[in-house]
Amino acid sequence: MPTLRIPTPLRPYADGQTEISVQGKTVAEALGDLTTQFPELKKHLFSEAGELRAFVNLFLGEEDVRHLQGIETPLKDDDMLRIIPSIAGGNH
Amino acid sequence: MTLPTLSHDEIFRYSRHLLIPEVGLEGQQKLKAASVLVVGTGGLGSPVALYLAAAGIGRIGLVDYDVVDFSNLQRQVIHGESRMGKLKVESARERMLDINPDIQVDIYNEIFTSQNAIRIAEPYDIIIDGTDNFPTRYLVNDLCVLTGKPNVYGSIFRFDGQVSVFYAKEGPCYRCLFPEPPPPGLVPSCAEGGVLGVLPGTVGTIQASEAIKLILGIGEPLIGKLLLYNALDMSFDFVRLRKNPNCKVCSDHPEVAGLIDYEEFCGMPATDHGIGSAGDEWDITAAELKERLDRGDHLRLIDVREPHELAISKLDGAELIPLGQLASRMHELDSAEEIVLFCKMGSRSVRALEVLASAGFRKIKNLEGGINAWAEEVDPGLPIY
Numbered sequence: 001m002p003t004l005r006i007p008t009p010l011r012p013y014a015d016g017q018t019e020i021s022v023q024g025k026t027v028a029e030a031l032g033d034l035t036t037q038f039p040e041l042k043k044h045l046f047s048e049a050g051e052l053r054a055f056v057n058l059f060l061g062e063e064d065v066r067h068l069q070g071i072e073t074p075l076k077d078d079d080m081l082r083i084i085p086s087i088a089g090g091n092h
Numbered sequence: 093m094t095l096p097t098l099s100h101d102e103i104f105r106y107s108r109h110l111l112i113p114e115v116g117l118e119g120q121q122k123l124k125a126a127s128v129l130v131v132g133t134g135g136l137g138s139p140v141a142l143y144l145a146a147a148g149i150g151r152i153g154l155v156d157y158d159v160v161d162f163s164n165l166q167r168q169v170i171h172g173e174s175r176m177g178k179l180k181v182e183s184a185r186e187r188m189l190d191i192n193p194d195i196q197v198d199i200y201n202e203i204f205t206s207q208n209a210i211r212i213a214e215p216y217d218i219i220i221d222g223t224d225n226f227p228t229r230y231l232v233n234d235l236c237v238l239t240g241k242p243n244v245y246g247s248i249f250r251f252d253g254q255v256s257v258f259y260a261k262e263g264p265c266y267r268c269l270f271p272e273p274p275p276p277g278l279v280p281s282c283a284e285g286g287v288l289g290v291l292p293g294t295v296g297t298i299q300a301s302e303a304i305k306l307i308l309g310i311g312e313p314l315i316g317k318l319l320l321y322n323a324l325d326m327s328f329d330f331v332r333l334r335k336n337p338n339c340k341v342c343s344d345h346p347e348v349a350g351l352i353d354y355e356e357f358c359g360m361p362a363t364d365h366g367i368g369s370a371g372d373e374w375d376i377t378a379a380e381l382k383e384r385l386d387r388g389d390h391l392r393l394i395d396v397r398e399p400h401e402l403a404i405s406k407l408d409g410a411e412l413i414p415l416g417q418l419a420s421r422m423h424e425l426d427s428a429e430e431i432v433l434f435c436k437m438g439s440r441s442v443r444a445l446e447v448l449a450s451a452g453f454r455k456i457k458n459l460e461g462g463i464n465a466w467a468e469e470v471d472p473g474l475p476i477y
Contacts, residue, residue, distance in 0.1 A: 007252070008249055008250050008251070008252050009249065009274075009278060009279045009280070009285075012398075012414065012415070012416030012417075013416050039420075040416065040419055040420060044278060053272075053274075054271045054272040055270055055271070055272050055273060055274045057269060057270070059331045062330065062331050062332045063331070063332060064331070064332070064333070064334065067334055082329075082331075084269075084318070084320065084331065085249075085252075085274075085279065086226070086270050086273060086274045086279060087247045087248065087249040087252060087254060087279055088223070088224060088225050088226045088229055088247055088249075088279060088281070089135070089224050089247060089248045089249045089281060089282035089285075089287055090132060090134065090135055090136040090137075090221075090222050090223055090224045090246060090247055090248055090282075090292060090295075091132035091133075091134035091135060091136065091137065091156070091158075091222060091223050091224035091225075092134055092135075092158070092164075092224045092281065092282060092283055
Protein backbone atom coordinates (compact mmCIF):
# COMPACT_ATOMS: atom_id res chain seq x y z
CA MET A 1 0.00 0.00 0.00
CA PRO A 2 1.23 3.54 -0.64
CA THR A 3 2.27 5.57 2.37
CA LEU A 4 1.22 9.11 3.19
CA ARG A 5 3.53 11.25 5.29
CA ILE A 6 1.59 13.53 7.60
CA PRO A 7 3.22 16.86 8.46
CA THR A 8 3.53 17.90 12.10
CA PRO A 9 0.72 20.51 12.06
CA LEU A 10 -1.80 17.93 10.79
CA ARG A 11 -0.79 15.11 13.13
CA PRO A 12 -3.24 16.08 15.89
CA TYR A 13 -5.99 15.26 13.39
CA ALA A 14 -4.48 11.88 12.51
CA ASP A 15 -4.02 10.37 15.97
CA GLY A 16 -0.52 11.79 16.13
CA GLN A 17 0.74 9.47 13.40
CA THR A 18 3.68 10.34 11.15
CA GLU A 19 3.06 7.90 8.31
CA ILE A 20 -0.17 6.23 7.34
CA SER A 21 -0.68 3.37 4.92
CA VAL A 22 -3.49 4.11 2.53
CA GLN A 23 -5.34 2.18 -0.12
CA GLY A 24 -5.68 3.62 -3.57
CA LYS A 25 -4.31 3.53 -7.06
CA THR A 26 -4.32 7.31 -7.46
CA VAL A 27 -3.61 10.33 -5.29
CA ALA A 28 -7.34 11.06 -5.11
CA GLU A 29 -8.13 7.52 -3.91
CA ALA A 30 -5.32 7.64 -1.37
CA LEU A 31 -6.61 10.94 0.05
CA GLY A 32 -10.13 9.51 0.06
CA ASP A 33 -8.94 6.56 2.13
CA LEU A 34 -6.96 8.86 4.43
CA THR A 35 -9.98 11.05 5.19
CA THR A 36 -12.14 7.96 5.73
CA GLN A 37 -9.63 6.74 8.32
CA PHE A 38 -9.33 10.23 9.84
CA PRO A 39 -12.46 12.29 9.11
CA GLU A 40 -11.05 15.27 11.06
CA LEU A 41 -8.43 15.74 8.36
CA LYS A 42 -11.01 16.28 5.67
CA LYS A 43 -11.78 19.91 6.36
CA HIS A 44 -8.07 20.69 6.51
CA LEU A 45 -7.37 19.16 3.11
CA PHE A 46 -10.52 19.83 1.13
CA SER A 47 -12.76 22.84 0.69
CA GLU A 48 -16.48 22.54 1.30
CA ALA A 49 -16.88 22.11 -2.46
CA GLY A 50 -14.61 19.08 -2.22
CA GLU A 51 -11.58 20.64 -3.88
CA LEU A 52 -8.07 20.22 -2.57
CA ARG A 53 -7.18 23.42 -0.71
CA ALA A 54 -4.62 25.73 -2.31
CA PHE A 55 -2.25 25.60 0.65
CA VAL A 56 -2.07 21.80 0.54
CA ASN A 57 1.00 20.70 -1.37
CA LEU A 58 1.33 17.06 -2.30
CA PHE A 59 4.63 15.69 -3.48
CA LEU A 60 5.32 12.27 -4.92
CA GLY A 61 9.04 11.73 -4.58
CA GLU A 62 10.58 15.08 -5.54
CA GLU A 63 7.70 16.18 -7.71
CA ASP A 64 4.67 18.29 -6.97
CA VAL A 65 1.67 16.24 -8.11
CA ARG A 66 0.32 19.43 -9.73
CA HIS A 67 3.13 18.96 -12.26
CA LEU A 68 2.31 15.27 -12.70
CA GLN A 69 -1.34 14.39 -13.26
CA GLY A 70 -2.75 16.24 -10.27
CA ILE A 71 -4.96 14.18 -8.00
CA GLU A 72 -5.31 11.63 -10.78
CA THR A 73 -1.59 10.83 -10.55
CA PRO A 74 -1.26 7.02 -10.31
CA LEU A 75 0.36 5.55 -7.20
CA LYS A 76 2.40 2.39 -6.86
CA ASP A 77 2.40 0.22 -3.75
CA ASP A 78 5.75 1.46 -2.50
CA ASP A 79 5.12 5.13 -3.24
CA MET A 80 5.44 7.75 -0.54
CA LEU A 81 3.13 10.69 -0.89
CA ARG A 82 4.08 13.69 1.19
CA ILE A 83 1.96 16.59 2.33
CA ILE A 84 4.15 19.68 2.61
CA PRO A 85 2.74 22.10 5.12
CA SER A 86 2.89 25.83 5.31
CA ILE A 87 4.78 26.62 8.50
CA ALA A 88 5.71 30.09 9.59
CA GLY A 89 7.73 29.92 12.81
CA GLY A 90 11.12 31.51 13.18
CA ASN A 91 11.26 34.66 15.23
CA HIS A 92 9.38 34.40 18.51
CA MET B 93 32.12 47.61 -9.84
CA THR B 94 35.33 48.27 -7.95
CA LEU B 95 35.53 46.03 -4.94
CA PRO B 96 36.65 47.45 -1.60
CA THR B 97 40.16 46.56 -0.50
CA LEU B 98 40.94 44.57 2.65
CA SER B 99 43.24 45.89 5.38
CA HIS B 100 45.98 43.68 6.81
CA ASP B 101 43.82 43.08 9.86
CA GLU B 102 40.94 41.99 7.66
CA ILE B 103 43.21 39.67 5.68
CA PHE B 104 44.26 38.01 8.93
CA ARG B 105 40.69 37.89 10.26
CA TYR B 106 39.35 36.24 7.11
CA SER B 107 42.38 34.06 6.37
CA ARG B 108 40.34 30.82 6.59
CA HIS B 109 38.08 32.20 3.86
CA LEU B 110 40.94 33.45 1.73
CA LEU B 111 42.43 29.96 1.73
CA ILE B 112 39.33 28.50 0.04
CA PRO B 113 39.75 28.82 -3.72
CA GLU B 114 36.01 29.39 -4.19
CA VAL B 115 36.20 32.44 -1.92
CA GLY B 116 39.73 33.82 -2.08
CA LEU B 117 40.62 37.47 -1.78
CA GLU B 118 38.11 38.58 -4.38
CA GLY B 119 35.31 36.59 -2.75
CA GLN B 120 36.03 38.20 0.60
CA GLN B 121 35.95 41.61 -1.10
CA LYS B 122 32.54 40.69 -2.55
CA LEU B 123 31.31 39.83 0.93
CA LYS B 124 32.59 43.19 2.16
CA ALA B 125 30.76 44.96 -0.67
CA ALA B 126 27.53 43.05 -0.03
CA SER B 127 24.47 44.13 1.91
CA VAL B 128 21.91 41.82 3.49
CA LEU B 129 18.68 42.60 5.31
CA VAL B 130 17.66 40.19 8.06
CA VAL B 131 13.96 40.43 8.88
CA GLY B 132 13.52 39.21 12.45
CA THR B 133 16.27 38.92 15.07
CA GLY B 134 14.81 35.95 16.92
CA GLY B 135 15.32 32.21 16.47
CA LEU B 136 16.38 32.27 12.82
CA GLY B 137 17.74 35.81 12.78
CA SER B 138 20.17 35.06 15.63
CA PRO B 139 22.39 32.52 13.84
CA VAL B 140 21.95 34.32 10.52
CA ALA B 141 23.13 37.64 11.95
CA LEU B 142 25.99 36.09 13.96
CA TYR B 143 27.41 34.19 11.01
CA LEU B 144 26.94 36.97 8.47
CA ALA B 145 28.72 39.36 10.83
CA ALA B 146 31.54 36.87 11.37
CA ALA B 147 31.81 36.25 7.61
CA GLY B 148 32.38 39.94 6.99
CA ILE B 149 29.24 40.94 5.12
CA GLY B 150 29.91 44.69 4.81
CA ARG B 151 26.45 45.98 5.59
CA ILE B 152 23.76 44.13 7.52
CA GLY B 153 20.30 45.50 8.29
CA LEU B 154 18.21 44.15 11.17
CA VAL B 155 14.43 44.59 11.49
CA ASP B 156 12.52 43.74 14.66
CA TYR B 157 10.13 45.58 16.96
CA ASP B 158 10.48 43.37 20.01
CA VAL B 159 12.49 43.37 23.22
CA VAL B 160 14.51 40.50 24.64
CA ASP B 161 12.65 38.34 27.14
CA PHE B 162 13.56 35.34 29.23
CA SER B 163 11.73 32.78 27.08
CA ASN B 164 13.78 33.88 24.04
CA LEU B 165 17.09 32.61 25.40
CA GLN B 166 16.34 28.92 24.78
CA ARG B 167 17.07 29.54 21.08
CA GLN B 168 17.82 33.19 20.30
CA VAL B 169 21.52 32.84 20.87
CA ILE B 170 22.52 36.34 19.82
CA HIS B 171 20.87 37.74 22.98
CA GLY B 172 21.73 37.12 26.62
CA GLU B 173 20.53 37.67 30.18
CA SER B 174 22.41 40.94 30.41
CA ARG B 175 20.22 42.31 27.60
CA MET B 176 16.84 41.48 29.13
CA GLY B 177 14.23 44.09 28.21
CA LYS B 178 16.51 45.72 25.66
CA LEU B 179 15.49 46.18 22.02
CA LYS B 180 16.36 43.04 20.09
CA VAL B 181 17.90 44.99 17.22
CA GLU B 182 20.19 46.84 19.64
CA SER B 183 21.09 43.69 21.53
CA ALA B 184 21.90 41.93 18.25
CA ARG B 185 23.94 44.83 16.90
CA GLU B 186 26.02 44.99 20.07
CA ARG B 187 26.92 41.29 19.78
CA MET B 188 27.62 41.51 16.03
CA LEU B 189 29.94 44.47 16.42
CA ASP B 190 31.70 42.62 19.23
CA ILE B 191 32.35 39.77 16.78
CA ASN B 192 33.28 42.09 13.96
CA PRO B 193 33.66 45.87 14.40
CA ASP B 194 34.62 46.31 10.74
CA ILE B 195 31.07 45.84 9.48
CA GLN B 196 28.13 48.25 9.37
CA VAL B 197 24.97 47.16 11.20
CA ASP B 198 21.83 49.22 10.51
CA ILE B 199 18.89 48.75 12.84
CA TYR B 200 15.19 49.24 12.20
CA ASN B 201 13.17 49.06 15.39
CA GLU B 202 9.90 48.79 13.49
CA ILE B 203 7.22 46.28 12.61
CA PHE B 204 7.98 45.34 8.98
CA THR B 205 4.88 46.44 7.05
CA SER B 206 3.69 47.24 3.55
CA GLN B 207 4.19 50.92 4.42
CA ASN B 208 7.88 50.74 5.35
CA ALA B 209 9.17 47.57 3.65
CA ILE B 210 10.25 49.17 0.38
CA ARG B 211 12.10 51.97 2.18
CA ILE B 212 13.81 49.61 4.61
CA ALA B 213 14.81 47.02 1.98
CA GLU B 214 16.00 49.51 -0.63
CA PRO B 215 19.74 49.52 0.21
CA TYR B 216 20.11 45.74 0.44
CA ASP B 217 20.98 43.10 -2.18
CA ILE B 218 19.48 40.09 -0.40
CA ILE B 219 16.61 39.69 2.05
CA ILE B 220 16.61 36.94 4.65
CA ASP B 221 13.22 35.89 5.95
CA GLY B 222 13.53 35.08 9.64
CA THR B 223 9.98 36.07 10.56
CA ASP B 224 7.40 34.06 12.43
CA ASN B 225 4.06 34.68 10.83
CA PHE B 226 2.31 34.27 7.51
CA PRO B 227 1.46 37.93 6.80
CA THR B 228 5.12 38.99 7.06
CA ARG B 229 6.26 36.00 4.99
CA TYR B 230 3.94 36.97 2.13
CA LEU B 231 5.09 40.57 2.51
CA VAL B 232 8.77 39.58 2.27
CA ASN B 233 8.01 37.41 -0.75
CA ASP B 234 6.07 40.03 -2.68
CA LEU B 235 8.61 42.72 -1.81
CA CYS B 236 11.42 40.54 -3.18
CA VAL B 237 9.51 39.67 -6.37
CA LEU B 238 8.54 43.29 -7.00
CA THR B 239 12.05 44.64 -6.36
CA GLY B 240 13.92 41.75 -7.99
CA LYS B 241 15.80 40.58 -4.90
CA PRO B 242 16.42 37.04 -3.69
CA ASN B 243 14.48 35.93 -0.61
CA VAL B 244 16.40 33.44 1.51
CA TYR B 245 13.53 31.69 3.21
CA GLY B 246 13.63 29.63 6.39
CA SER B 247 10.77 28.43 8.54
CA ILE B 248 10.48 26.17 11.56
CA PHE B 249 7.92 24.31 13.64
CA ARG B 250 8.71 21.92 16.51
CA PHE B 251 11.27 19.57 14.85
CA ASP B 252 10.62 20.57 11.23
CA GLY B 253 12.48 23.11 9.17
CA GLN B 254 12.15 24.36 5.61
CA VAL B 255 14.70 26.33 3.60
CA SER B 256 14.63 27.65 0.05
CA VAL B 257 15.80 30.58 -2.02
CA PHE B 258 12.84 32.24 -3.66
CA TYR B 259 14.27 34.31 -6.48
CA ALA B 260 11.63 35.08 -9.06
CA LYS B 261 14.17 36.17 -11.68
CA GLU B 262 15.54 32.64 -11.77
CA GLY B 263 12.88 30.40 -10.29
CA PRO B 264 9.68 30.12 -8.32
CA CYS B 265 8.59 32.39 -5.49
CA TYR B 266 6.97 31.56 -2.14
CA ARG B 267 3.52 32.09 -3.63
CA CYS B 268 4.22 29.56 -6.40
CA LEU B 269 4.41 26.94 -3.64
CA PHE B 270 1.90 28.45 -1.25
CA PRO B 271 -0.59 30.51 -3.27
CA GLU B 272 -2.68 30.99 -0.13
CA PRO B 273 -1.94 30.85 3.57
CA PRO B 274 -3.55 28.13 5.65
CA PRO B 275 -6.66 29.18 7.53
CA PRO B 276 -5.92 30.99 10.79
CA GLY B 277 -5.25 28.56 13.59
CA LEU B 278 -4.40 25.46 11.56
CA VAL B 279 -0.69 25.97 12.06
CA PRO B 280 0.07 27.00 15.63
CA SER B 281 2.84 29.53 16.22
CA CYS B 282 6.02 28.44 17.98
CA ALA B 283 4.74 30.30 21.06
CA GLU B 284 1.77 27.89 21.13
CA GLY B 285 3.20 24.82 19.44
CA GLY B 286 6.78 24.99 20.65
CA VAL B 287 10.08 24.56 18.86
CA LEU B 288 13.29 22.68 19.57
CA GLY B 289 15.81 25.35 20.55
CA VAL B 290 18.60 24.18 18.24
CA LEU B 291 16.29 23.85 15.22
CA PRO B 292 16.49 27.54 14.24
CA GLY B 293 20.27 27.19 14.63
CA THR B 294 20.36 24.47 11.97
CA VAL B 295 17.93 26.25 9.66
CA GLY B 296 19.36 29.73 10.18
CA THR B 297 22.93 28.64 9.47
CA ILE B 298 21.72 27.05 6.22
CA GLN B 299 20.08 30.38 5.33
CA ALA B 300 23.35 32.17 6.07
CA SER B 301 25.23 29.70 3.83
CA GLU B 302 22.77 30.29 1.01
CA ALA B 303 23.12 34.06 1.31
CA ILE B 304 26.92 33.79 1.19
CA LYS B 305 26.74 31.49 -1.87
CA LEU B 306 24.48 33.97 -3.64
CA ILE B 307 26.91 36.82 -2.94
CA LEU B 308 29.90 34.81 -4.11
CA GLY B 309 28.05 33.27 -7.05
CA ILE B 310 29.30 29.79 -6.15
CA GLY B 311 27.74 26.36 -5.74
CA GLU B 312 24.15 25.34 -6.22
CA PRO B 313 21.76 27.70 -4.51
CA LEU B 314 18.42 26.38 -3.27
CA ILE B 315 16.59 28.10 -6.13
CA GLY B 316 13.74 25.87 -7.31
CA LYS B 317 14.37 23.46 -4.46
CA LEU B 318 12.87 23.21 -1.01
CA LEU B 319 14.85 21.59 1.77
CA LEU B 320 12.73 19.74 4.31
CA TYR B 321 14.64 19.02 7.49
CA ASN B 322 13.39 16.96 10.39
CA ALA B 323 15.55 16.86 13.50
CA LEU B 324 13.84 13.78 14.98
CA ASP B 325 14.30 11.60 11.89
CA MET B 326 17.52 13.49 11.07
CA SER B 327 16.27 13.61 7.52
CA PHE B 328 17.14 16.14 4.86
CA ASP B 329 14.79 15.78 1.90
CA PHE B 330 14.57 17.95 -1.15
CA VAL B 331 11.60 18.54 -3.39
CA ARG B 332 11.62 20.35 -6.70
CA LEU B 333 9.70 23.60 -6.98
CA ARG B 334 8.57 25.07 -10.26
CA LYS B 335 7.31 28.46 -11.23
CA ASN B 336 3.53 28.57 -11.19
CA PRO B 337 2.45 29.98 -14.58
CA ASN B 338 -0.58 31.47 -12.82
CA CYS B 339 1.28 32.89 -9.83
CA LYS B 340 -0.45 36.06 -8.69
CA VAL B 341 2.81 37.90 -8.15
CA CYS B 342 5.67 36.43 -10.21
CA SER B 343 3.95 35.17 -13.39
CA ASP B 344 3.82 37.06 -16.69
CA HIS B 345 0.37 38.36 -15.83
CA PRO B 346 0.53 39.25 -12.15
CA GLU B 347 -2.52 40.37 -10.22
CA VAL B 348 -0.45 41.81 -7.41
CA ALA B 349 1.41 44.87 -8.68
CA GLY B 350 2.22 46.46 -5.33
CA LEU B 351 2.35 45.53 -1.67
CA ILE B 352 -1.06 44.74 -0.22
CA ASP B 353 -2.59 44.40 3.25
CA TYR B 354 -1.09 41.07 4.29
CA GLU B 355 -2.92 40.82 7.59
CA GLU B 356 -6.17 40.98 5.66
CA PHE B 357 -4.89 38.55 3.00
CA CYS B 358 -3.94 36.01 5.67
CA GLY B 359 -6.84 36.74 7.99
CA MET B 360 -4.45 36.96 10.94
CA PRO B 361 -2.29 39.54 12.65
CA ALA B 362 1.43 39.90 11.95
CA THR B 363 2.22 40.63 15.59
CA ASP B 364 1.28 39.13 18.92
CA HIS B 365 -1.05 42.02 19.70
CA GLY B 366 -4.63 40.87 20.10
CA ILE B 367 -3.73 37.18 20.01
CA GLY B 368 -5.58 35.23 22.65
CA SER B 369 -8.75 37.26 22.43
CA ALA B 370 -11.99 36.25 20.72
CA GLY B 371 -13.46 39.75 21.01
CA ASP B 372 -15.24 41.38 23.95
CA GLU B 373 -18.44 39.47 23.52
CA TRP B 374 -16.74 36.08 23.79
CA ASP B 375 -13.88 36.78 26.19
CA ILE B 376 -13.72 36.37 29.91
CA THR B 377 -10.71 37.76 31.75
CA ALA B 378 -8.85 35.78 34.37
CA ALA B 379 -10.10 38.17 37.09
CA GLU B 380 -13.73 37.81 35.96
CA LEU B 381 -13.44 34.05 35.86
CA LYS B 382 -12.01 34.01 39.38
CA GLU B 383 -14.86 36.18 40.62
CA ARG B 384 -17.48 33.92 39.07
CA LEU B 385 -15.88 30.75 40.39
CA ASP B 386 -15.64 32.30 43.87
CA ARG B 387 -19.33 33.15 43.64
CA GLY B 388 -20.02 29.47 43.08
CA ASP B 389 -21.33 29.83 39.53
CA HIS B 390 -21.48 26.55 37.70
CA LEU B 391 -19.00 26.80 34.83
CA ARG B 392 -17.44 23.94 32.91
CA LEU B 393 -13.77 24.61 32.39
CA ILE B 394 -12.45 22.97 29.24
CA ASP B 395 -8.69 22.87 28.75
CA VAL B 396 -7.95 22.50 25.01
CA ARG B 397 -4.20 22.13 25.39
CA GLU B 398 -2.22 18.94 24.76
CA PRO B 399 -1.96 16.36 27.57
CA HIS B 400 1.76 16.97 28.20
CA GLU B 401 1.08 20.62 29.02
CA LEU B 402 -0.81 19.59 32.17
CA ALA B 403 2.53 18.80 33.79
CA ILE B 404 3.44 22.50 33.46
CA SER B 405 0.29 24.07 34.85
CA LYS B 406 -3.37 23.25 35.32
CA LEU B 407 -6.58 24.69 36.67
CA ASP B 408 -8.49 22.81 39.37
CA GLY B 409 -11.67 21.27 38.08
CA ALA B 410 -10.81 21.69 34.41
CA GLU B 411 -11.41 18.87 31.93
CA LEU B 412 -8.95 18.19 29.14
CA ILE B 413 -10.21 18.01 25.55
CA PRO B 414 -7.31 18.77 23.19
CA LEU B 415 -8.29 21.05 20.32
CA GLY B 416 -7.63 18.31 17.75
CA GLN B 417 -10.20 16.06 19.46
CA LEU B 418 -12.85 18.67 20.15
CA ALA B 419 -14.96 18.06 17.04
CA SER B 420 -15.18 14.31 17.70
CA ARG B 421 -15.78 14.70 21.46
CA MET B 422 -18.37 17.46 21.26
CA HIS B 423 -21.03 15.03 22.54
CA GLU B 424 -19.30 15.24 25.93
CA LEU B 425 -20.40 18.87 26.16
CA ASP B 426 -23.85 20.26 26.78
CA SER B 427 -24.79 23.49 25.01
CA ALA B 428 -27.15 24.35 27.90
CA GLU B 429 -24.20 24.63 30.27
CA GLU B 430 -21.85 27.59 30.50
CA ILE B 431 -18.45 26.62 29.17
CA VAL B 432 -15.12 28.42 29.54
CA LEU B 433 -12.43 27.33 27.12
CA PHE B 434 -8.77 27.93 27.76
CA CYS B 435 -5.29 27.04 26.52
CA LYS B 436 -1.80 28.46 27.10
CA MET B 437 -2.26 31.98 25.73
CA GLY B 438 -5.72 31.99 24.21
CA SER B 439 -5.11 31.18 20.52
CA ARG B 440 -6.16 27.55 20.55
CA SER B 441 -9.13 28.31 22.77
CA VAL B 442 -10.29 30.92 20.25
CA ARG B 443 -10.19 28.15 17.60
CA ALA B 444 -12.09 25.87 19.97
CA LEU B 445 -14.65 28.58 20.54
CA GLU B 446 -15.18 28.87 16.79
CA VAL B 447 -15.61 25.10 16.48
CA LEU B 448 -18.27 25.09 19.21
CA ALA B 449 -19.96 28.28 17.98
CA SER B 450 -20.34 26.83 14.49
CA ALA B 451 -21.94 23.76 16.07
CA GLY B 452 -24.56 25.98 17.72
CA PHE B 453 -23.04 26.48 21.18
CA ARG B 454 -23.75 29.96 22.51
CA LYS B 455 -22.95 29.86 26.24
CA ILE B 456 -19.22 29.69 25.64
CA LYS B 457 -16.38 31.95 26.67
CA ASN B 458 -12.68 32.18 25.89
CA LEU B 459 -10.29 32.76 28.79
CA GLU B 460 -8.46 35.76 27.41
CA GLY B 461 -4.70 35.26 27.48
CA GLY B 462 -5.10 31.64 28.57
CA ILE B 463 -3.76 29.94 31.66
CA ASN B 464 -0.71 32.21 31.45
CA ALA B 465 -2.99 35.21 32.12
CA TRP B 466 -4.54 33.28 35.03
CA ALA B 467 -1.06 32.67 36.43
CA GLU B 468 -0.16 36.32 36.05
CA GLU B 469 -3.35 37.87 37.40
CA VAL B 470 -4.91 35.33 39.74
CA ASP B 471 -2.60 32.56 40.84
CA PRO B 472 1.09 33.50 41.07
CA GLY B 473 1.72 29.94 42.30
CA LEU B 474 1.40 28.75 38.69
CA PRO B 475 4.35 29.11 36.31
CA ILE B 476 4.10 31.10 33.09
CA TYR B 477 5.44 29.32 30.00
